[in-house]
Amino acid sequence: MKNILLTTVAVTLTATLAMADGHSVVRMGTEGAYPPWNFINDAGEVDGFERELGDELCARAELTCEWVTNEWDSIIPNLVSGNYDTIIAGMSITAERDEVIDFTQGYTLPDPSAYAATSADVDVEGGTIATQTNTIHASFVAEQGWDLLEFATPEETIAAVKNGEADAVLADKSYLADVVGQDSELVFLEREELLGGGVGMGVRESDTELKAKFDAAIDSMKADGSLNALITKWEIGDTF
Amino acid sequence: MFSFCTDPSTLPDWQWMACYLTTTKHMSLYTSVFTVLFLLAVTAPAALAFGFAGASAARSQIAPLAWVGKGYIAIVRGVPDIAFFLFFVIALDQGIEYLRHSALCPDWSEPVRQGNDFVVCQAAKMPLGNAPQWMHEAYGFTLAVVTFAIVFGAFAANVLYGAMRAVPRAQLETAEAYGMSPRQIFWRVLVPQMWVYALPGLSNLWMVLIKATPLLFLLGVEDLVYWARELGGIKTPRFTDYPHGDWRMWYFLALLVFYLAFTRVSELALDRLMLRLTHGQATTAGEAQRKAAA
Numbered sequence: 001m002k003n004i005l006l007t008t009v010a011v012t013l014t015a016t017l018a019m020a021d022g023h024s025v026v027r028m029g030t031e032g033a034y035p036p037w038n039f040i041n042d043a044g045e046v047d048g049f050e051r052e053l054g055d056e057l058c059a060r061a062e063l064t065c066e067w068v069t070n071e072w073d074s075i076i077p078n079l080v081s082g083n084y085d086t087i088i089a090g091m092s093i094t095a096e097r098d099e100v101i102d103f104t105q106g107y108t109l110p111d112p113s114a115y116a117a118t119s120a121d122v123d124v125e126g127g128t129i130a131t132q133t134n135t136i137h138a139s140f141v142a143e144q145g146w147d148l149l150e151f152a153t154p155e156e157t158i159a160a161v162k163n164g165e166a167d168a169v170l171a172d173k174s175y176l177a178d179v180v181g182q183d184s185e186l187v188f189l190e191r192e193e194l195l196g197g198g199v200g201m202g203v204r205e206s207d208t209e210l211k212a213k214f215d216a217a218i219d220s221m222k223a224d225g226s227l228n229a230l231i232t233k234w235e236i237g238d239t240f
Numbered sequence: 241m242f243s244f245c246t247d248p249s250t251l252p253d254w255q256w257m258a259c260y261l262t263t264t265k266h267m268s269l270y271t272s273v274f275t276v277l278f279l280l281a282v283t284a285p286a287a288l289a290f291g292f293a294g295a296s297a298a299r300s301q302i303a304p305l306a307w308v309g310k311g312y313i314a315i316v317r318g319v320p321d322i323a324f325f326l327f328f329v330i331a332l333d334q335g336i337e338y339l340r341h342s343a344l345c346p347d348w349s350e351p352v353r354q355g356n357d358f359v360v361c362q363a364a365k366m367p368l369g370n371a372p373q374w375m376h377e378a379y380g381f382t383l384a385v386v387t388f389a390i391v392f393g394a395f396a397a398n399v400l401y402g403a404m405r406a407v408p409r410a411q412l413e414t415a416e417a418y419g420m421s422p423r424q425i426f427w428r429v430l431v432p433q434m435w436v437y438a439l440p441g442l443s444n445l446w447m448v449l450i451k452a453t454p455l456l457f458l459l460g461v462e463d464l465v466y467w468a469r470e471l472g473g474i475k476t477p478r479f480t481d482y483p484h485g486d487w488r489m490w491y492f493l494a495l496l497v498f499y500l501a502f503t504r505v506s507e508l509a510l511d512r513l514m515l516r517l518t519h520g521q522a523t524t525a526g527e528a529q530r531k532a533a534a
Contacts, residue, residue: 024362025370033470035479040470042480044265066373071457074326081330081358082337082365083376100356155473159486182476182483206354 023210025064027084028054032069033153034175036234037090037199040069049234050088053107056226057201060217073133073152076100079202085210086203090172092136092196102205104214106198107227111237113137113196115189116176117161117168122189127167130157136196137170161186174236248481260482269467273498276453276464279381283388284446290393295400309397316394324391325455329383333366340364380461392449399441404430406437408522436517436526443510447503468495 030038032046041047046067058065068084079087079101092110093103113136115124128147131137132154141148149166151157158179160166168189169176180186203211221227228239244251245259260266297309316324338352341364348361362368367375407430415425454465472488518525 023369027369033473035476039479040265042263042265042482044263044268047479064370068373068376069462077330080356081334082360083333085369153469153473155469155486155488158474159488162486178476178478179474182474204357204359206357206359 023063023085025066026058026086026210027066027068029068029070029075029079029084029087030089031072031075033155034090035178036174036236038088049230049236050090053227053230054088056221057214057217060220061213063213071152076202080204082204085207086201086214088201090199091202093198093200094136094196096139097202101202102207102211103200103202104211105218106200107218108199108231108236109238109240110194110196110198111172111174112192112194113170114173114176114192115168115170116158116180116186117189118185118187120187120189122167124168124189124191130160130166130169131171132157140193140195141170177235256482263482265471268462269464269471272462272464272467275381275461279384279388279453279456280450282385283392283449286385286389287392287396287449290389291396291400294393294397295404298397298401299404313394313397313401316391317398321391321452321455325387329387332383332386334358336366337364340366377461384456384461388449388452392445395445396442399445400434400438402441403434403438407433411522433521436521436523439510439514439517446506446510450503450506451499464495468492
């Protein structure tokens with residue numbers, strides 16, 4: 001009798017442990033300030049390319065997902081300490097970031113980064129370039145040794161160019177396209193840079209199971225063309 | 241919100257504005273006002289309690305207790321707020337989760353620290369991974385209150401420590417002459433009389449606390465300044481029904497008016513409090529009050 005009881009306890013314990021192991025809810029961390037990738041819509045909800053993509057990936061991987069916004073600056077530390085389980089925020093896969101977190105395979109191709117300025121004949125090498133902090137663009141400008149002005153949000157980089165604080169802004173072309181299209185003051189420069197290894201979803205290095213699930217889901221979306229359809233719909237860049 | 245809001249691009253200005261200001265997103269801005277007010281309402285007494293405990297400890301006759309009190313005041317006052325908020329909150333959060341992990345998952349064999357990752361079993365998560373978002377926000381909010389209370393408590397402790405020493409020695413001596421015990425002197429003479437010396441310092445702290453609330457966003461709680469920045473940013477027609485240019489200036493102007501009005505009201509309230517505390521005190525202001533009444 002005692003044995004049966006003990007076994008039952010052991011079984012229940014293992015069962016709860018096994019359940020505890022997987023994610024009952026996957027919390028998706030994003031920035032919410034980078035249209036068309038991710039932004040907050042009029043209803044105050046996360047919207048954009050990555051919202052649609054993330055929801056579809058979760059459906060395919062049979063996960064329940066919840067969206068959380070976090071400031072770009074502290075987006076990696078908060079993932080690592082477990083406040084959410086993925087970063088899906090237009091984050092390019094770089095070797096530097098890969099040392100701290102893991103990435104799923106890319107869900108976009110490397111997108112050329114573009115410069116926007118108030119006139120087309122700005123010399124970027126001699127000028128001051130505005131970028132968002134902790135981005136591939138910021139590290140690129142720093143590596144070149146040009147004058148760099150960093151801002152916490154993408155929004156502020158645009159404002160800096162418009163008020164003359166910076167000569168040009170370097171960012172993903174997909175983000176700048178809409179801003180430049182709407183604003184008669186801003187133009188694209190001819191020069192573009194090919195940075196980063198495409199955008200992927202960030203997960204904790206210890207979270208291999210979740211990474212595998214999302215990798216498989218991205219594979220299936222690549223295979224049936226639904227990923228390309230989303231990329232085209234949100235004007236993200238080249239399709240696979 | 242209003243029935244005419246279905247197609248904002250065709251609306252005349254005032255109707256457009258009425259619709260714009262009542263979008264669900266704007267409602268989040270309005271709610272965040274209450275988040276900030278609520279934070280202040282909870283944090284101020286908590287910080288005062290920390291300050292009182294710190295000051296009482298610092299002037300204790302028992303040496304180790306005095307060291308703890310003085311150490312607390314010195315260390316916390318010396319660390320930059322933002323460092324405290326980034327480091328301490330994560331440490332506190334991980335500390336809580338580690339304790340829960342040790343208690344709830346004794347069979348767990350993997351290390352808690354795996355490279356950069358902090359991994360505890362799902363049952364030890366604070367709040368649980370499957371808890372609704374509001375629980376996460378409430379938890380972040382609680383961490384914020386604790387952190388604010390500790391930081392501002394240290395400053396308050398220093399103010400109260402000084403105030404306790406400012407109470408005239410003659411008052412305490414009189415109490416001693418009446419045969420009061422040290423405990424009675426502390427609670428019946430020292431504490432009631434010290435507030436008048438503490439209030440100017442405490443009111444400074446209150447003003448600083450009001451303005452420090454945007455630090456909330458570091459903890460994932462979306463505060464007033466976050467929403468002002470988000471709503472004020474350039475919006476293009478592709479992503480919203482209410483496109484507009486860079487309106488951050490207007491939003492921040494509204495914030496400025498809000499904070500200015502708020503601090504002004506606080507000032508008035510503090511002035512009245514000062515008037516009451518001065519009443520009957522052996523200070524210049526107390527004496528002036530007595531003469532005016534006579």
